[in-house]
């Protein structure tokens with residue numbers, strides 16, 4: 607398993623994957639580390655992206671030729687893999703290997719990261735990955751078990767979930783659940799319009815369609831996934847724009 611983590615969230619998730627898989631693990635380090643705060647990091651990345659420069663990463667000490675399957679973990683930056691991960695992918699040739707991505711993010715899910723890994727490593731097989739919001743890493747161990755078992759990476763049994771039901775207009779109760787899950791987020795996430803549901807082993811998952819105002823001030827339709835356990839608070843799991 608190879609991962610990059612700037613502030614430790616992806617590291618926590620990588621270590622949980624490692625614990626459940628018993629895999630070897632190594633983290634990617636940047637020569638000139640991103641040790642600034644959030645705003646400084648955003649500024650530095652924007653400069654680097656404008657110049658078309660990726661940060662230089664240190665070579666790994668692991669011999670990757672020993673491995674057929676590599677779990678690759680990263681935070682989402684600007685809707686894709688963090689720059690150090692993009693830089694590492696450029697520096698290695700993973701032809702013939704199987705890659706399983708995993709990531710952590712603020713709100714937006716794996717986004718284009720899987721497609722970008724496929725572009726960077728066209729001769730590797732890149733499977734669909736796992737992602738979790740930074741604010742929900744307490745839920746990660748259970749979700750990782752499900753992900754690993756469902757995809758056959760680990761032995762075990764999990765209940766298979768049905769697909770979400772067809773979208774229907776939201777009821778007052780759906781809106782209450784939506785607000786419960788979304789209203790403490792740092793930005794308004796939108797107004798729910800329709801919803802599909804599925805039963806899970808410990809509650810109900812909701813797939814809301816909502817109308818949301820973007821940074822540009824324009825309204826657009828977004829999909830917001832919410833998980834509501836029988837006991838405890840509902841949380842949104844990702845916002846797909």
Ligand SMILES: Cc1cc2nc3c(=O)[nH]c(=O)nc-3n(C[C@H](O)[C@H](O)[C@H](O)COP(=O)(O)O)c2cc1C
Pocket residue numbers: 610611612613614615616617644647648651680681682683684685686710711712713714715739740
């Ligand atoms: C430069 C930068 C860009 C980011 N861009 C996004 C983004 O586009 N979408 C998102 O959901 N989160 C974004 N985030 C939030 C991170 O993905 C999130 O905080 C992540 O869990 C950090 O992982 P780490 O602690 O392993 O570095 C960004 C964070 C940084 C620093």
